[in-house]
Amino acid sequence: xxxxxxxxxxxxxxxxxxxxxxxxxxxxxxxxxxxxxxxxxxxxxxxxxxxxxxxxxxxxxxxxxxxxxxxxxxxxxxxxxxxxxxxxxxxxxxxxxxxxxxxxxxxxxxxxxxxxxxxxxxxxxxxxxxxxxxxxxxxxxxxxxxxxxxxxxxxxxxxxxxxxxxxxxxxxxxxxxxxxxxxxxxxxxxxxxxxxxxxxxxxxxxxxxxxxxxxxxxxxxxxxxxxxxxxxxxxxxxxxxxxxxxxxxxxxxxxxxxxxxxxxxxxxxxxxxxxxxxxxxxxxxxxxxxxxxxxxxxxxxxxxxxxxxxxxxxxxxxxxxxxxxxxxxxxxxxxxxxxxxxxxxxxxxxxxxxxxxxxxxxxxxxxxxxxxxxxxxxxxx
Ligand SMILES: Nc1nc2c(ncn2[C@@H]2O[C@H](COP(=O)(O)OP(=O)(O)OP(=O)(O)O)[C@@H](O)[C@H]2O)c(=O)[nH]1
Numbered sequence: 529x530x531x532x533x534x535x536x537x538x539x540x541x542x543x544x545x546x547x548x549x550x551x552x553x554x555x556x557x558x559x560x561x562x563x564x565x566x567x568x569x570x571x572x573x574x575x576x577x578x579x580x581x582x583x584x585x586x587x588x589x590x591x592x593x594x595x596x597x598x599x600x601x602x603x604x605x606x607x608x609x610x611x612x613x614x615x616x617x618x619x620x621x622x623x624x625x626x627x628x629x630x631x632x633x634x635x636x637x638x639x640x641x642x643x644x645x646x647x648x649x650x651x652x653x654x655x656x657x658x659x660x661x662x663x664x665x666x667x668x669x670x671x672x673x674x675x676x677x678x679x680x681x682x683x684x685x686x687x688x689x690x691x692x693x694x695x696x697x698x699x700x701x702x703x704x705x706x707x708x709x710x711x712x713x714x715x716x717x718x719x720x721x722x723x724x725x726x727x728x729x730x731x732x733x734x735x736x737x738x739x740x741x742x743x744x745x746x747x748x749x750x751x752x753x754x755x756x757x758x759x760x761x762x763x764x765x766x767x768x769x770x771x772x773x774x775x776x777x778x779x780x781x782x783x784x785x786x787x788x789x790x791x792x793x794x795x796x797x798x799x800x801x802x803x804x805x806x807x808x809x810x811x812x813x814x815x816x817x818x819x820x821x822x823x824x825x826x827x828x829x830x831x832x833x834x835x836x837x838x839x840x841x842x843x844x845x846x847x848x849x850x851x852x853x854x855x856x857x858x859x860x861x862x863x864x865x866x867x868x869x870x871x872x873x874x875x876x877x878x879x880x881x882x883x884x885x886x887x888x889x890x891x892x893x894x895x896x897x898x899x900x901x902x903x904x905x906x907x908x909x
Contacts, residue, residue: 540701542589544642545604549586552611553579559614571617578610604643605652612636612656619660620667630683633660637691641698649698657687715788717766718773723789726797730847733785733799734840743840744798744806745847747854748776748813751832751866753792760826765792767824768831775820779813795851803839803871810835810869818867832867834858 556579563572585607615632636656641649664683668676715722721729733743750756750772757765769792776786776794785797798806817833836858844850857870864870 549582552582568621574614616660616663619663634690637694641694646698718788720773720786720788729785742800744801745850745854746796746837747858748794748833748835750792764824771822807871814869834861834866835869837871
């Protein structure tokens with residue numbers, strides 16, 4: 529099971545659904561009165577059931593979240609089946625007005641695609657449109673007349689065009705949404721995930737039973753990166769970032785989650801991984817980077833990385849705590865000379881560190897790092 533980057537949130541579908549529900553209730557009541565007066569009991573009965581179902585469904589929809597559809601597709605399919613059932617039965621009752629009545633059939637593809645998406649929309653439209661076309665064809669009183677074939681062809685073509693346009697609209701909409709979501713979740717430079725989804729991916733992974741006690745968060749920071757930028761320019765710095773990201777991807781599994789969480793800082797979430805195994809991987813990453821001679825547009829460059837890691841849930845139950853723990857270890861790796869992996873501190877601090885002391889710690893950390901930078905040697909081309 530793979531966590532999804534975006535939970536199902538779709539304001540457009542929710543808006544269409546609310547509008548369609550309102551319309552079905554208002555129009556439904558009018559049609560019920562007309563059909564009762566005309567003694568069309570089957571149709572009136574079906575419309576009563578549809579309006580009651582719509583009211584219940586509207587309550588369910590409004591109780592779910594404001595931004596998420598949050599309702600199972602079964603609800604929508606059942607509701608649309610009732611509405612389309614009314615259209616089909618109405619068509620069989622229409623007599624001389626059958627052609628006028630067919631305008632309602634045109635709503636089938638539009639509603640199906642807007643509310644159910646490309647795949648389910650196609651399935652429901654195929655079934656509902658076929659039933660309506662058959663009803664239209666079979667209930668005609670003059671099946672051999674030219675008029676009959678002309679109206680059948682007209683209806684079929686008009687329905688086909690509405691269907692095709694609805695399909696194209698939904699297919700393009702889904703494609704555009706997918707592209708936008710992909711872009712929003714990725715760091716444009718390295719192609720890795722950005723930190724936008726770190727929390728949600730962590731939450732989903734920690735819910736999977738197979739990851740119980742076996743999830744590791746690793747923070748990786750390029751050593752002396754500021755010096756690389758200062759000496760060789762931002763473009764070379766960018767090339768280094770890309771090369772390090774590529775190295776991380778080469779050494780990790782498809783199931784691992786790689787993020788670029790800051791300027792020259794990366795994070796890896798390793799699902800189903802015991803800490804000992806994660807330490808071995810971290811050491812492999814450190815060695816691989818130390819041994820790699822990177823070819824940049826200005827020549828070759830060698831650089832190293834420092835790594836801090838922490839294990840969930842033993843070393844932090846919440847992402848915030850786990851991240852802080854890994855960051856403390858990363859900082860320790862930097863202070864101990866860089867090009868190191870630290871997986872546990874000398875004096876393990878308590879998980880309930882107050883935010884104030886953490887803030888002080890971070891300030892201290894930044895100052896110490898700046899001092900360290902001035903003192904120590906820097907990488908060279
Ligand atoms: N080229 C490039 N540089 C970036 C980017 N984002 C942040 N930086 C730079 O990354 C540098 C980070 O420097 P520091 O946080 O001092 O870290 P450092 O020099 O690696 O020092 P240590 O981490 O202590 O080894 C800063 O100079 C930022 O300007 C980016 O996207 N591209």
